[in-house]
Amino acid sequence: MWEAMYDVNMDGTNDFYNNMIDTPSSQYELDCGYNYFVNYELGKDTTAVFTNLKIEDYSEHTYETLETSYQPVNNGEQLQQQWQSTSDQLSQHVPVYNPPDNYYMHSNDKNYLLPTILDVDKNYHKATASIVKKRAGRPRGAKVKRSKAEPKLSRIWEFIRDLLLDSQYCPTYICWENYEEGRFRFVQSDKVAKLWGKFKRNERMNYEKFSRAMRYYYKTGVLLPVQGKRLVYKFGPKATGWHTNNPNFKYDF
DNA sequence: GTCAAGTTTCCTGATT
């Protein structure tokens, strides 16, 4: 059995990468979003295989890349099906559980996302037979309806709070400036934004948009601005759950 | 069906 990669596109269509079948251990495309592996028996007609796929044909492991950096092969020709990852890590399609920063598993393993977030995420992916890569937020152009199967997601301030209570992300991505006052600082602001985007399945998320959403909390008192300090915010009176007896940490991986 | 809440996207302008 050989493996082929199955990619779910934003518009609901699917791509299968035949070059993986031809050269399963060397070059194949890694795309932002959900990438599945399917088992494929060499010698069978690929069209027939891919048009009759069942859920059980998919491998249990999927992964997605947060940031893609490809270099074209074939003397610089931009052939969409023949991009080669610049990362040696990405050229091995064996799922790993300690992925590099730009690569993470999308499976039931919980090492890459917060448990509170993952619980929702996991149930969603268990429940859905086919997962469509969606552009989150305000869609441009044609109207796009979100699936009814998609559960309610946590809010940004809860996401931030959970990061601060998680030794996996605090103090690497975000840290306390003053725990008693609820003041915190983004250490790697864009990575936090990307993490939020990953959670919301929105690869276009960045710190600019992330911080705009945070500023809306000033009105409601969930967050308060900290004057004169960049990347520093403070939990307001409406924020709950951040002040625990064990700030280091609520979650112990 | 309507509405409010919570974003996401895009924007301009100010500040560091």
Add this chain to the structure above:
DNA sequence: TAATCAGGAAACTTGA
């Protein structure tokens, strides 16, 4: 000059 901050406006989804 780039990154960040501030906030208006519009569009969108979700849940009540």
